[in-house]
Amino acid sequence: xxxxxxxxxxxxxxxxxxxxxxxxxxxxxxxxxxxxxxxxxxxxxxxxxxxxxxxxxxxxxxxxxxxxxxxxxxxxxxxxxxxxxxxxxxxxxxxxxxxxxxxxxxxxxxxxxxxxxxxxxxxxxxxxxxxxxxxxxxxxxxxxxxxxxxxxxxxxxxxxxxxxxxxxxxxxxxxxxxxxxxxxxxxxxxxxxxxxxxxxxxxxxxxxxxxxxxxxxxxxxxxxxxxxxxxxxxxxxxxxxxxxxxxxxxxxxxxxxxxxxxxxxxxxxxxxxxxxxxxxxxxxxxxxxxxxxxxxxxxxxxxxxxxxxxxxxxxxxxxxxxxxxxxxxxxxxxx
Numbered sequence: 001x002x003x004x005x006x007x008x009x010x011x012x013x014x015x016x017x018x019x020x021x022x023x024x025x026x027x028x029x030x031x032x033x034x035x036x037x038x039x040x041x042x043x044x045x046x047x048x049x050x051x052x053x054x055x056x057x058x059x060x061x062x063x064x065x066x067x068x069x070x071x072x073x074x075x076x077x078x079x080x081x082x083x084x085x086x087x088x089x090x091x092x093x094x095x096x097x098x099x100x101x102x103x104x105x106x107x108x109x110x111x112x113x114x115x116x117x118x119x120x121x122x123x124x125x126x127x128x129x130x131x132x133x134x135x136x137x138x139x140x141x142x143x144x145x146x147x148x149x150x151x152x153x154x155x156x157x158x159x160x161x162x163x164x165x166x167x168x169x170x171x172x173x174x175x176x177x178x179x180x181x182x183x184x185x186x187x188x189x190x191x192x193x194x195x196x197x198x199x200x201x202x203x204x205x206x207x208x209x210x211x212x213x214x215x216x217x218x219x220x221x222x223x224x225x226x227x228x229x230x231x232x233x234x235x236x237x238x239x240x241x242x243x244x245x246x247x248x249x250x251x252x253x254x255x256x257x258x259x260x261x262x263x264x265x266x267x268x269x270x271x272x273x274x275x276x277x278x279x280x281x282x283x284x285x286x287x288x289x290x291x292x293x294x295x296x297x298x299x300x301x302x303x304x305x306x307x308x309x310x311x312x313x314x315x316x317x318x319x320x321x322x323x324x325x326x327x328x329x330x331x332x333x334x335x
Contacts, residue, residue, distance in 0.1 A: 006079040008326045010057065011050045011088065017318025018292050020045030022148070022174055025295060025311060026155025028303045029166040040103045041155050047096035048123065048151050051089050052144075056131045058085045063135070067193035096120065103158055116157035123147040135199040141186075145179035165243055166302055169235055170295060176232045177291060184225040185269065185284050188217065192275060215275040222270045229266050232291075233259045236298050246301045258294045262287060289316055 012019065023041040032038065057064070057075050061082065064070040074080035100120075104113060126147040134140035152174045156163045163171070187194075187203025192210040194201065207218040236255055239245040269283040296303075296312040 003079065005326050006074040007084075007088075008322075009328065010054060010074040010080050010085065012053050014319050014323040014326060014328070015315075016046050016049055017322075018288065018315030019049040021292075021311065021315060022152035023155030023158075025170060025299075026152050026163075026167055027159055028155075028307055028311070029164050029170060029299065030156045030159060030161040031164075032155075032159050032161070033307065037103065037159060040099050041158065044096055044099050044103075044120070044154060044158075045151065047092040047099065048120065048148075050092045051096075051124070052127050052131070052147075054085050054088050054092075055128065058082055058089070059131045060135075063193060063197045063199075066196045067190075070193070093124070100158070107160070110160050112157045112160045112162070116154045119150040119154050119157060123150040126150075135194075135197065135201070138200045138205065139183070139202055141179050141183035141202065144182055145175045148178045149175040165245070166239065166299060169238060170299075173232055173235050173295065176228055176235070180225065180228045180232070181284075181288075184221075184228065185280075185287075187221075188215070188269065188272070189277065189280050189284065191215065192277075210275045213275055215272050217270055217272070225266065225270055226263075229263060233263070236294055239298065239302075248301065251297060251300050254297050255294060258290060258297065262290050262294070265290065289319075 008014070020042050023045045024038050027038055027041055057073065061073075061075045064073055064076045070076055075082060075085060100117060107113070124147075126143045129137075130140050130143040130147065134143065137143075149171055152171055153163070153167075156167050183202045187201055187208055190199075191203055191208050195204055195209060202224070203221065206221040206224070207216070208221055209216050236259065237252075240247045240252065265283055265287040269280065269287070272280065292315050293312045296308040299311075300308045
């Protein structure tokens with residue numbers, strides 16, 4: 001059972017409810033409510049997420065060994081072998097294409113369906129470049145943000161439907177959020193050991209550093225983080241303020257309150273002066289759940305109340321239900 005828990009930690013199983021859901025959201029933005037299609041798209045998201053995270057851990061294992069806080073990671077501790085990690089990557093790559101085959105079975109491979117396959121291929125190439133060479137390429141976080149944004153688009157293209165206004169807005173939001181998560185949150189979380197390997201990322205180039213347990217985050221880096229987060233909030237309100245999409249006052253009120261909460265958590269993160277990885281992880285986890293919930297609220301008038309509520313609470317329920325299987329406390333991920 002303990003060995004199973006290590007594998008579940010490696011593939012980020014408790015977080016897959018949120019990590020794998022972008023293609024499902026894209027499908028909802030083009031009007032799909034078919035449960036089978038949505039389930040298959042979700043599983044494609046699972047395959048892509050597992051492939052990316054496991055490959056990243058495989059590549060970073062030597063770097064991670066330099067941090068005392070990461071000694072419990074499965075590959076670092078040796079509870080999962082590097083050969084097993086590579087086998088998992090290959091398995092989930094195969095499973096992704098098998099899922100495409102099931103999704104397209106009995107249909108004509110149209111231009112849009114072909115684009116969905118092209119999206120996952122490009123995403124895998126960009127994601128692999130990021131995982132293998134990203135620590136040497138400045139601002140390589142852009143690569144992984146583009147990669148996962150393309151995975152989002154699969155949900156629209158694979159169903160042979162043209163993206164809508166909401167599809168493109170969430171596409172840009174996905175890029176913004178992933179870039180912020182990797183460049184800003186990840187840059188802070190890994191600042192203690194990234195500098196030991198001369199990682200060429202935005203955080204270290206901006207002056208983020210850790211010395212004797214003290215965390216220094218320069219004003220310019222804080223400004224960049226808040227600018228990215230502000231642009232995401234503007235995008236959340238753009239369908240109603242710019243494109244005159246229908247909305248309810250309650251919907252706008254909840255979006256405002258949620259946006260304030262997201263900004264507050266990120267200000268708390270950027271204001272940290274003491275490097276405590278558990279606190280940083282906690283802020284990142286809370287912000288992730290808040291951020292995920294805002295997109296369904298934005299889509300509420302377009303996709304309907306029931307789908308919006310399912311998308312909003314599904315990642316949280318998944319996380320609460322499956323986290324105990326890994327032996328990890330809630331909001332305190334080992335990764």
